[in-house]
Amino acid sequence: MKSFLLGTGNAHKAQEFKELFFQTLTINAAPRTLEVDETGSTFIENALIKAKAYFETYKVPALADDSGLVVESLPNILGVHSARFAPELPDYADKCLKLIELLNSTNKDRNAHFVCVLCFYLSPEEIYFFEGRVQGTIGNELRGTKGFGYDPIFIPERRENDGKSLAELAEWKNEFSHRAKAAQAALEFFKESVDKTRNKT
Ligand code: IMP
Numbered sequence: 001m002k003s004f005l006l007g008t009g010n011a012h013k014a015q016e017f018k019e020l021f022f023q024t025l026t027i028n029a030a031p032r033t034l035e036v037d038e039t040g041s042t043f044i045e046n047a048l049i050k051a052k053a054y055f056e057t058y059k060v061p062a063l064a065d066d067s068g069l070v071v072e073s074l075p076n077i078l079g080v081h082s083a084r085f086a087p088e089l090p091d092y093a094d095k096c097l098k099l100i101e102l103l104n105s106t107n108k109d110r111n112a113h114f115v116c117v118l119c120f121y122l123s124p125e126e127i128y129f130f131e132g133r134v135q136g137t138i139g140n141e142l143r144g145t146k147g148f149g150y151d152p153i154f155i156p157e158r159r160e161n162d163g164k165s166l167a168e169l170a171e172w173k174n175e176f177s178h179r180a181k182a183a184q185a186a187l188e189f190f191k192e193s194v195d196k197t198r199n200k201t
Helices: 011-020 043-058 079-084 092-106 170-176 178-200
Strands: 003-006 026-029 062-071 111-123 126-138 154-156
Touching (some): 011 178, 043 111, 043 126, 062 178, 092 126
C-alpha cells in the first residue's frame, strides 16, 4: 500500500484523512508539525508549499491539503485566507458569528462553497493535485457540534433541503465534502496507476 506523510497540524483534518483513505493509502502523521508560511494566492499554490516543505524535511512522499470557505459575494475575505479571517477572534464559533453579522449587515448573497486541494508530493518530478468542492449557503445561526471550523454555519446543498449544517452531518460530510471528493479523485488515480503497473508485469 502506498504511504504518505500527512503535512498538517490540524487534528480534525488528520482524522478526516484517516477515515477517507482507510485501507487504501497509509497516511502517517508527521513527527512534528512544520511552521509553513502560506504565501500562495491560490489553494493549489498553498497545498504545494506545504507538501513540498514536508517532503524536503522528511525525504518521504508527502500529502498536504489547502482548503477554505469561499463566500461568493465576499471574494476578498475567507477563501485562501479562511484560517486568518478575524484574527482577533481565536475561537471559530466567534468567527462564524462575525461572518453571519457581516452578511446580515451588508445584505450580501449567502451562496458559498468549500474548496479542498490535495497535493501529493512524491518527488520534485512527480507531484499530483486533486480538487473537491461542495456547494451550499451560509446559515443564520450556528448549528451542530460535529466537524470543525465553519461547519456549523455551512448548509450544504442536499436533496433533503432540511437546512442542516455540516456540523450536523458527520456521515454525509465523510462521503460528499470537498475533502471527500478530492480524496475520492486521488484514490481513483492511485488505484489506476497501481493497476497499470500490475498489467505491465
Ligand atoms: P488551511 O489549514 O490553511 O487549509 O485552512 C483551512 C481553513 O478553512 C480553516 O479556517 C478551516 O477552518 C476552514 N476549513 C477548511 N475545511 C473545512 C471544513 O471541512 N469544515 C470547516 N472549515 C473548514
